Amino acid sequence: MRALSASLIAVCFLFTANGATSAPLPDLDISFTWKQIPNTFKVDFTIHVKNVGSAPAEASGTAFGIIDVLLFSDEANQPTGDEAYKGDMEQALPPEVALAPGASAPVINYSYDYEVPGSYHAWAIIDSISFYPGMLDFALVENSKANNIFDAVIVLEAETPDLADLVLQGVTPVVQSDSVSFNVSTKNIGKNNATGNKIFVDVMIDPPGNTCPPTAWSQKPVTTFGDVFEDWATGLKVNATHSVTAGPIKLAPGSHTACAAIDIQNLIPESNESNNHFPLVSFDVDLPPEQLKADLKATYISAEVQGDKVIFTGEIKNVGTAQAPPFKAEFYYHALSPPVTGEAPNADVNVEGLAPGASTPVIYEWQPAANGSYIPWLCADLQNDSVVEKLTDNNCVEGLPYEVALAGDLPDIKISKLSWLPIGADLEYSITVANIGSKIAKDVYVDVFFDEASNPDCFTVSPTSPQGFT
DSSP: OHHHHHHHHHHHHHHHHHHHHTOOOOOEEEEEEEEEOTTSSEEEEEEEEEEOSSSOBOGGGSTTSOOEEEEESOOSSOOOGGGGGOOSEEEEOOTTOOBOTTOBOOOEEEEEEOOSOEEEEEEEEESGGGGSTTOGGGSOOOSOSGGGEEEEEEEEOOOOOSOBOEEEEEEEEEEETTEEEEEEEEEEOSSSOBOSSOEEEEEEESOGGGOSSOHHHHSSSOOOOOSEEEEESSOBOTTOEEEEEEEEEEOOSEEEEEEEEEOTTOOSOBSOSTTOEEEEEEEEEOOOGGGOOBOEEEEEEEEEEETTEEEEEEEEEEOSSSOBOSEEEEEESOOSSOOOTTOOOSEEEEEOOBOTTOEEEEEEEEOSOOSEEEOOEEEESTTTOOSOBSOOTTSEEEOOOEEEOOTTSSOOEEEEEEEEEEETTEEEEEEEEEEOSSSOOOSOOOOOOSSOTTOTTSOOBOTTOTTOBO
């Protein structure tokens, strides 16, 4: 009997232990369904809560006596922590309701307006305190918390009415000499024929900021139209294409851009009015061949005298529209009037051609230079006529006069005497200047500086000292 009793006791303990680990618990499961309200971006949510556990779920089983339900309309990640309390909707289950095993709570209906089409991530949570770190002990004790949250992706698409939809499929600039026209192809990708009004194609040349569409076309009603345009009145059937040529228009030589659009006034009802523009296109306009010529311009010349050497520095620029072949830069040491064809230069240097808009420095040294006063000139291709030019009256430029006086044959001026005389509260200075050189000194100026003791080139006199020079 004692052995049997021991066995029974052991069985009883095992039963008690197993009973403790498998005590019946509630298990709340949450989910929702959604439906887009026609012709809007509003969504109706229907939230379902069911006890899939084996014991009743009661609010009294939580530390705060509440079981809440929250809906989040759009969260990229699962709400946790403080975010778990910030749903777009929050509603508590009736505290007096105890959900029996297998029972469902009354459905919760909620509407949310997303306002614009797009993809959104919605979440529903029950017993939100479970998702706050460190607060799980205050939540409802359940078999599992994994089904206390539910999520779904809400995709809202814009409903397209049965209208036409005009798009530009191609814009091709056709450049002929100094004019350009545009071949434009349009297609109706909508669900209905484009009818009722003329269909216009507009092309704006060099739109402000090279922005397409320009601001003037984004603001309605449109009052600024294309530089060239074309229209047709036959409409456009579904999936049909139509091509027109807008232009021609004369343009200045250079690089240009163009922005093209279809129906910028929105005269044709369309399901999508935002796709009426074609991306910016670029093109170049050149001058006619007969107008392509170089134009050499001598822009300046200067003469720097260094003893018996004169350094001439100048510049020549091609202000024309064509490449200039090799030519000569011609230096004239002295001329009272512009040099002419047949008047040989004193010197020349070779220039290896110039592209349109390009310039080049030219330098020549004259040594030994003869004494005298001169006016220099620089000319471009004046004598050789190697370059066919648009203009020739800008081939030469005059420089500032210069003077050559060799070493040992120069003026040499000095201040030989400086005196002063007090006159009342003033001082009267007397200055004697002498030329001890071998050449006449022209236009001599004397400068008087006060308080210039640090300048070794100046005499210094004290107005209170009768000795004169100090």
